[in-house]
Amino acid sequence: MTLLRRVGLALFAPVLAVVVALLISTAVMAALRVDPFQVFAVMLDLGDTPSQQVTAIVVVLNRAIPLFLAGLxxxxxFRMGLFNIGVEGQYRLATIMAAVAGAAVALPGPLHVLLIVVVAMAVGAFWAGIVAVLKVTRGVSEVISSIMLNFVALGLASFLLTGPFRGSPEGASIISTAEIPESGLLGGLNGLFDAIGLANPPRQLYGFLPIAVLVGVALAVLLGRTRFGFDLKATGLSPSAASASGVDARAMVVKAMLLSGAVAGLIGLPDLLGQTGAYTTDFTSGLGFLGIAVALLGRNKPVGIALGALLFAFLDRALVPLQIQQFPASVVTIIQGTIVLAVVVANEIARRLTRRSAERGGAEPSSAPEPGTGAVGPPGDASAEGRPSTRREVQA
Amino acid sequence: MRASARGMALLLAGSMALAACASDEPAGGGGGGGGGGGGEAAEELQIGLAYDTGGRGDRSFNDSAYAGAQAAVDEFGGTVQDLSPNADASNRADLLTQLADEGYNPIIAVGFAYGDVIGEVAGQYPGTTFAIVDSSVAELGQDNLTGLLFAEEEGSFLAGAAAALKSETGTIGFVGGVETPLIAKFEAGYVAGAQAVNPAIQVLTEYISPAGDFSGFNDPARGQILAQGMYDGGADIVYHAAGGSGIGVFQAAAASNGRAIGVDSDQYQTVDDPALQAVIMTSMLKRVDNAVQGFIGNYVDGSVPGGEDVVNDLQTEGVGLATTGGQIDDIQDQVDQYRQQIIDGEIEVPTTP
Structure with a gap:
C-alpha cells in the first residue's frame, strides 16, 4: 500500500502532464482542422519493414541519449534548488575541447575514449564552476551568470573553431576541428540487434548508450542513496537548516555545480564519438535548453528523465513521417511545448496534494518547504530520505 | 511565499525550455506539389527536397530550390515532397533516409550543412540519386551524388564592380550573415570587383554572427545596425549576403538615402515594399532554381554526371546581376565587359578574402 501510494504519487504529476498536453494538442489540432487521431497514428507507426522499424528505434534512442544527459x-x-541554465554553453565548450584533445593524441582504444570523456567532463565542470564561485563569493544569481556565460562560451567556441583549432581545409564549406582517429571513436551497437534477432539497419545505434546508462545509474545512487545526495537535497530545501546540522552550504553549491557541469560536458559526446568525429560549425545546438524541459518532465529523477528524454525523442522522430503524410510538423512543437507547461502546473498540483495528505496524516507542520521540482525521492530509498517516507508510513 | 517564488522560477525555466523547443519553421513542410504519398505509378517522378533550418517560406534560398523542383514537375510531371528539419536540425540524416525509404528519387539536399551527412546516406542507398546544393561532393566518391555549386565570387565580383562604378563617396560596404567559408566567397568576389574598378576604394566588411551561430541569416535588426554603421561611416552602397537579415540592410539604406545590393534572388521583385524597392540597386542572382531544375532534367534524361560537382557560373548564367529597376542600366556595358573577361578567364576571381 505504501509503495503503491508512493509510486502513484511519483507518477501522478508526469502522467497528468502528458495527458493534459495531449488533450490540449488534440484541441489545437481540431481547431486547425487536422485529424488528431490520424496524427497520433502516424506518430505511432514506426514503419512497414522490420528494417524501418529498427531504424526508427535507433533514431529515437540516438536522440534520447544526449537529451537524457542534458536532463541529468x-x-x-535542480535537486539543490540551483538553476543551471548554462548547460548549453558548458556542453558546447566541453565538446570542442574534447574533440581537439581527442584529435591531438593517439592512444589505444579504451584509453583514448576515456581521455576524451575526462576532458569533456573537466571542461564542463570548469565552466559551471565559474558560476558556482561567483555565487558563493559574490552572491551572483546562478541564473543570470549561467545565461551570460552561455554567450561567452558560444563566442569562445566559435573563435577557437575558426582560429587555433581549425582542422578543415581552407574553403571547406563546413568548418571543423581535426578528425578524431578511429581509436577514439565509439562504434555502433548494431551487433546487438543481430544478437536478439532483429533487423540490422545501416543506421548505427550510438556506442555511448551504455556510458549514458552508467552515468544515470551512478547519479541515481549518488543522489538517492548517499550522504552527499542527502546533503544536496537538504541544502536545497533549507540552506540555513542544513548549515545548522553541519553541512557546508557554500561547498555544496560548488560541488553541485561542478557535478552538473561535468555531466553537461558529456552531452555532445554521443554525436561526437558516434557520428561526426569532430566539432563542426553545425554541431547540434540547443540541447542544454531542451535538457531543462526533460529534467522538469522527469521530476529530477534519473528514471523519469530517461522516460522524458525518450518521449521527446519519440516526438521529434515523428516530425519527418508527419511531413511526408502532409501534416503540419508544428504539431510536434505544440505537443512538446504544452507538455513542458503542463508539467510545471502538474508538479505544483502534486506538491500541494503531497503536502495536504502529509498534513492530514498528522505529521509535523514544518514539512512545508518541499520543492516543486523533486519532492518525492526515488521509490524505495527510505533510508536516505527518513522524514518524508516515515510520514507516509504514519499515514498508511 | 517561498513556494510561489519557486513556482515563478520554474515557470521561467519552463518558458525558456519552451522557447528552445519552438522553431521558426513556417506552417510545416506539407502542402507539397501534388497529392503526396501512395498510388502513383512506379515510373512517376517523385522528387524529395530536404531543407536546412529556415525551411520553406524564406523568400530566398529554400523557396528558390522549391521553385526549381516545381518547374521540373510542370515540365515532366510527378510530385515534390519537401521536408524541414527539427529546430536544432539534428535530424538532417533522417530526412534523407526517410525520403529514400519512401521511394523518392531524386533527392536534393538544400544547403551546405548536409555536406556532413549526405555522403554516408548516399552510400546506404546506392539505387537513389542524390544532389546537394552548395557543397562539393568530388571527394566523397559516391557515384549517385552530385554537387550543385555556384561561383558566387563571380557574381559578387560584378556586384562589387557595379558598386564601385556607382559609388560617389569611394566607400562601400559588405554585410555577411554568418562568417562561413561560403559567405567569404561573396566577400572575396565583391572586394575584388570593387578594386578592379577603383584600386583605392574602401570596402567596409562586417559579419552578423560568428561561425557556428547561424542566427546571422535571420536577424534583420542586427543587419540594420551593421549597415547603418557603414552608411554613417561614409559608405553609400552596401551589399548583403545575409539571407533573411538583408531586409535590415535595405531599411538602413532607406533611412540613410543610401543604396543596397540584394542577394540570391531578384530582391527588387521579392521585397514587397516600394520604399525598400527604391534602394535596391541590383541583386546578385544565384539561380538555385535553375540548378535544381537542370539537375532533375538530367535525371529524367538519365544524364546525371554522378560523383561530380556541377558549377553554375557566369558562363552558364547560374550567377549574375539583376537589372530590374533600371538603376544599373547606365553601367551595363562596363559590367558586361567584366562578365566577358571573367568568362574568358582574363580575370581570376579569388574565393577567399
Missing part, C-alpha cells in the same frame, strides 16, 4: 545535468543542480 540540469537535474543535479
Amino acid at each position: 545535468a540540469v537535474a543535479v543542480a
Whole structure:
C-alpha cells in the first residue's frame, strides 16, 4: 500500500502532464482542422519493414541519449534548488575541447575514449564552476551568470573553431576541428540487434548508450542513496537548516555545480564519438535548453528523465513521417511545448496534494518547504530520505 | 511565499525550455506539389527536397530550390515532397533516409550543412540519386551524388564592380550573415570587383554572427545596425549576403538615402515594399532554381554526371546581376565587359578574402 501510494504519487504529476498536453494538442489540432487521431497514428507507426522499424528505434534512442544527459545535468543542480541554465554553453565548450584533445593524441582504444570523456567532463565542470564561485563569493544569481556565460562560451567556441583549432581545409564549406582517429571513436551497437534477432539497419545505434546508462545509474545512487545526495537535497530545501546540522552550504553549491557541469560536458559526446568525429560549425545546438524541459518532465529523477528524454525523442522522430503524410510538423512543437507547461502546473498540483495528505496524516507542520521540482525521492530509498517516507508510513 | 517564488522560477525555466523547443519553421513542410504519398505509378517522378533550418517560406534560398523542383514537375510531371528539419536540425540524416525509404528519387539536399551527412546516406542507398546544393561532393566518391555549386565570387565580383562604378563617396560596404567559408566567397568576389574598378576604394566588411551561430541569416535588426554603421561611416552602397537579415540592410539604406545590393534572388521583385524597392540597386542572382531544375532534367534524361560537382557560373548564367529597376542600366556595358573577361578567364576571381 505504501509503495503503491508512493509510486502513484511519483507518477501522478508526469502522467497528468502528458495527458493534459495531449488533450490540449488534440484541441489545437481540431481547431486547425487536422485529424488528431490520424496524427497520433502516424506518430505511432514506426514503419512497414522490420528494417524501418529498427531504424526508427535507433533514431529515437540516438536522440534520447544526449537529451537524457542534458536532463541529468540540469537535474543535479535542480535537486539543490540551483538553476543551471548554462548547460548549453558548458556542453558546447566541453565538446570542442574534447574533440581537439581527442584529435591531438593517439592512444589505444579504451584509453583514448576515456581521455576524451575526462576532458569533456573537466571542461564542463570548469565552466559551471565559474558560476558556482561567483555565487558563493559574490552572491551572483546562478541564473543570470549561467545565461551570460552561455554567450561567452558560444563566442569562445566559435573563435577557437575558426582560429587555433581549425582542422578543415581552407574553403571547406563546413568548418571543423581535426578528425578524431578511429581509436577514439565509439562504434555502433548494431551487433546487438543481430544478437536478439532483429533487423540490422545501416543506421548505427550510438556506442555511448551504455556510458549514458552508467552515468544515470551512478547519479541515481549518488543522489538517492548517499550522504552527499542527502546533503544536496537538504541544502536545497533549507540552506540555513542544513548549515545548522553541519553541512557546508557554500561547498555544496560548488560541488553541485561542478557535478552538473561535468555531466553537461558529456552531452555532445554521443554525436561526437558516434557520428561526426569532430566539432563542426553545425554541431547540434540547443540541447542544454531542451535538457531543462526533460529534467522538469522527469521530476529530477534519473528514471523519469530517461522516460522524458525518450518521449521527446519519440516526438521529434515523428516530425519527418508527419511531413511526408502532409501534416503540419508544428504539431510536434505544440505537443512538446504544452507538455513542458503542463508539467510545471502538474508538479505544483502534486506538491500541494503531497503536502495536504502529509498534513492530514498528522505529521509535523514544518514539512512545508518541499520543492516543486523533486519532492518525492526515488521509490524505495527510505533510508536516505527518513522524514518524508516515515510520514507516509504514519499515514498508511 | 517561498513556494510561489519557486513556482515563478520554474515557470521561467519552463518558458525558456519552451522557447528552445519552438522553431521558426513556417506552417510545416506539407502542402507539397501534388497529392503526396501512395498510388502513383512506379515510373512517376517523385522528387524529395530536404531543407536546412529556415525551411520553406524564406523568400530566398529554400523557396528558390522549391521553385526549381516545381518547374521540373510542370515540365515532366510527378510530385515534390519537401521536408524541414527539427529546430536544432539534428535530424538532417533522417530526412534523407526517410525520403529514400519512401521511394523518392531524386533527392536534393538544400544547403551546405548536409555536406556532413549526405555522403554516408548516399552510400546506404546506392539505387537513389542524390544532389546537394552548395557543397562539393568530388571527394566523397559516391557515384549517385552530385554537387550543385555556384561561383558566387563571380557574381559578387560584378556586384562589387557595379558598386564601385556607382559609388560617389569611394566607400562601400559588405554585410555577411554568418562568417562561413561560403559567405567569404561573396566577400572575396565583391572586394575584388570593387578594386578592379577603383584600386583605392574602401570596402567596409562586417559579419552578423560568428561561425557556428547561424542566427546571422535571420536577424534583420542586427543587419540594420551593421549597415547603418557603414552608411554613417561614409559608405553609400552596401551589399548583403545575409539571407533573411538583408531586409535590415535595405531599411538602413532607406533611412540613410543610401543604396543596397540584394542577394540570391531578384530582391527588387521579392521585397514587397516600394520604399525598400527604391534602394535596391541590383541583386546578385544565384539561380538555385535553375540548378535544381537542370539537375532533375538530367535525371529524367538519365544524364546525371554522378560523383561530380556541377558549377553554375557566369558562363552558364547560374550567377549574375539583376537589372530590374533600371538603376544599373547606365553601367551595363562596363559590367558586361567584366562578365566577358571573367568568362574568358582574363580575370581570376579569388574565393577567399
